[in-house]
Amino acid sequence: MQETRQAARQRRHRRRLMVGTTTGLVVAGLLVCLAIVMQPDRKGDAARAAATAVANSEESGLPSSPATKSATPSPSAASASPKVKKSKSKKPKASASPSATPSPASPQKAPGTSSLAGRIRGKVTYPGVATVYKAGVGDGACSYGPSSDMMIAAMNTTDYETSKACGAHILVRAANGATVTVRITNECPLPCAPGQLDLSEQAFAKLAPVSTGRIAITWSLVSPSSAGTISIRYKIGSSPYWCGIQAIGHRNPIARLEVSTGGGWRQLTRTDYNYFLSPNGSGCGKAIRLTDIYGEQLTINGVALRPDVVQSTGVQFARH
Structure with missing residues (x-):
């Protein structure tokens, strides 16, 4: 009987130990969870810190990290097909003074024409x-x-x-x-x-x-006394895109033939068959300026671009 009561006491003691242990474990687990909850979110903070660094670098113009791709193309990519802006030289404007269109009665001397x-x-x-x-x-x-x-x-x-x-x-x-x-x-x-x-x-x-x-x-x-007046003829095939111009009936030899380009005068190249050519059509059908070997200049307006037609100008160089 006494043994039975002793065994019962031991069982009650073991139960108390187990309950205490279990309670201790539960309390310990609660403390651990509470500690985890109270700790800062390191990954979130790391992500937020990285985002803040990128934002700051974009605002300050500093380069981003190598792992981040820039939204602006690199200079080499941007200049793969560069567009070159050609500068245009300024052409001298034709003078608006009466001497810009000289008449035979008042010849105009071209500057720097001592050896034409x-x-x-x-x-x-x-x-x-x-x-x-x-x-x-x-x-x-x-x-x-x-x-x-x-x-x-x-x-x-x-x-x-x-x-x-x-x-x-x-x-x-x-x-x-x-x-x-x-x-x-x-x-x-x-x-x-x-x-x-x-x-x-x-x-x-x-x-x-x-x-x-x-x-x-x-x-x-x-320089003959009777020479009539000068005529102009455009070569066969002349157009606003290409033309050849010839002067006929001039009293003195022609040294230069120029055409008006809107912003000035362009001297045309003379061929061995006696036409002055404008390969790109510059000045074709516009005013023509003739200079003889003595430096006199005659400006001729109103000559139509009519190929192979002799058109009188009504002007002539002075005698020498």
Whole structure:
């Protein structure tokens, strides 16, 4: 009986120990949970800290971290296909003064034109020889077309000077004293020597019998008293995008031909067939300015862009 009561007491003691242990564990667990809840959220704070750092770097212009892609393209990507802005040079504006369009009665002298004459100059006598050729209708390298006056000649290649001699009036004098004035409409290629003139049969006959074939001469540039007025012709195929311009009937040789571009004057390049070309159409159909070898300038307005049509201008260079 006594043993039974002792066993019962031991069982009650064990139960108390178990309840105490369990209670202790529960209390400990509650304390741990409470401690965890009260601790700061490290990951959230880390994320918030990173977001704050990025925001601060964007506001201050500082570079972001390597792991963050910038929304602005890099300079190399932005300049993969660069657009180059071409600067346009300022062109001089045409003068609005009355002298910008000079008339034959009041010729305008071009500045800096003391040596526009090239090889053939006024008041100079050149020695040479005269030969003779069958000129046909009078057409030749100067591209003037048929000539109504057969007092014409071909200039040697050296003095022809890429058609600069075209239209020049030349006084030819033979050793016997006979003279004739001819207009240059053609080129005499090699073996024509410098100073040599190849005269039409009609012109040569004024100096010596055509059968002579070759005579010694001297010649000089003249500015005839009666020369009519200058005409302008656009080359076949001319358009607002390309054109060739020719001056016909000028008293003195042409040194320059320029066209108006709206902001100034553009000098055109002369060909050996006596047209001045505008390869990109600049100035085609607009005002034309002619300068002779003495520096006189004539401005011509109102010439229509009509290919292969001879249009009179009503103006002429002064005599020299």
